[in-house]
Amino acid sequence: MSTQEIRFSGFGGQGIIRCALITGKALSLFDDKFATMTQSFGPEARGSACAAQLVVSDDRVLYPYITQPGILMALSQEAYDLYYPELPKGGVLIVEEDLVKLKSDHADLALRRVPATRFAEELGNRLFTNLVALGFLTAVTNVVSADAMKKALPGLVPDRFLKINQKAFEKGYEYGVEAVNAVGATL
């Protein structure tokens, strides 16, 4: 049984929990995996550091919490500061490159940076930052298929913003593919 643990983090309002919802739905409904999602629930989810966790497995997830995330997506400085120390050697660290000032070169981690907010603003609104980041994550890791992610979007983003969210996902995905090509492999 292979299990993956992912932590999505940022500040409240960035769509962090939405990221985990979309990924969890994609995995469990369209990628034939089991996924359990838990989230920050409380005042901390509204403005300050916010996180959502996903445990992904080929079999039913029994223990619902992450024990040591293999993948961390950090879209804010506070989230990065708080969570990067828990990554193991070789862990995947995805950061918002304009919002996170790195404390080291993280030579022992697989570090990938994406200007998600900037891309989202180019698409018209920084609200799409989370979808850019998700597209990027999908491209640079082997956790979830792009196809499943796209199928998961309807119902989890407002209908009138579906197309633009799909575009944001594509933008992040393409940028991620370029990053993969530069390195030569997914993580």
Place this chain on the structure above:
Amino acid sequence: MNIKTVPADPKGVDSGPHFMDGDHALAEGALAAGCRFFAGYPITPSTETFERFAERAPEVGAMFIQMEDELAAIAANIGAAWGGQKVMTVTCGPGFSLMVENIGLAAMTETPMVICNVQRAGPSTGAPTLTAQQDMMQAKYGPHGDNAMIALSPDSPQECFDLAIEAFNLSEYYRVPVVILTDETVGHMHEKVVIPAADQIKVVPRNLYTGPKEDFRPYKFDGKGGHPMTRAGDGYHFHVTGLTHNEKGYPVVTADQNKIVVTHLMEKINGNADDIVRLDEDQIEGADVVVVSYGITSRIAVKAIQDARKEGIKVGSLRMITIWPFCEKRIRELAGKVKTFVVPELNYGQMVLEVERCAGGKSKVISVNHCGGAVHDPEVILEAIRKGNK
């Protein structure tokens, strides 16, 4: 148990796979079971059930009312149940405390209803956003007087859906309030929930009386379920009161009648425990240690159990899906055969008292209690298993 069921009304069934939290799954389960009336008052961490029901009610043709408080909410549900509807409300500890008076009335008047308690850490208003399992005894002993209640505890969003249907079915058949004791963690956890096609869902319909008007009796005190009701306004002559009553429902306040009524109320549940109690057992046969758990804690315990097995300890798992009536018979069977029962729960030690009672000193019982607000560290449960194996 041979109970008449019918397929679910497709209007309430949102068939297909979903990625859903436990709170939403409770609302979907209720709608699939035929619940068409919900009066409640919002409270964290149960509000999502409330919201989901409110959102879906117009599509399904159900009525949703946000009442002024929990006292009014439960009272409206009693009224709607006697108006012919299947009813549900959802709350957590502080709201449940406000409801207990009328839950007692519902038990005494044999009014079917489902009450979900998405438990949060107490006492009092406590920690609204944090998980706990501290209302286990309250579900049974909250209302004054002798009450035999049914309570179920789901461990996942899927089971929230499944047990909501089962809760309605038990509630309709035994004409008793059924409490679903879930918790903040299961309530807010998202997982895949598969809602079957309507014709695959078995629902116990409201058993409405159809005989001659003069023969109608709203009560029969025989310690059994399956007795018909009627709807207020359909022209039948009956009375509903919290006072000790006769079969017509009118007060007969004597020790003899009290014996008849209370015996019936207790026996219809306790006497049918074999039909009601559901357990999920794993590797109990030959086990030296049995972990007795329920709800979210059973999923935390799994980790400890797996680690203990790696150490060569023969440990089984007994997950209580039904909390009340307590699985007395099974614990008595195992008492003396297993060295130790380990009972982790997110409270200061509640269901462990039942386990101790039924173990009767023949097996050791170790309580792994917790003050709530978070789940156990599995290592603490593992340590208790090791201790229990010595």
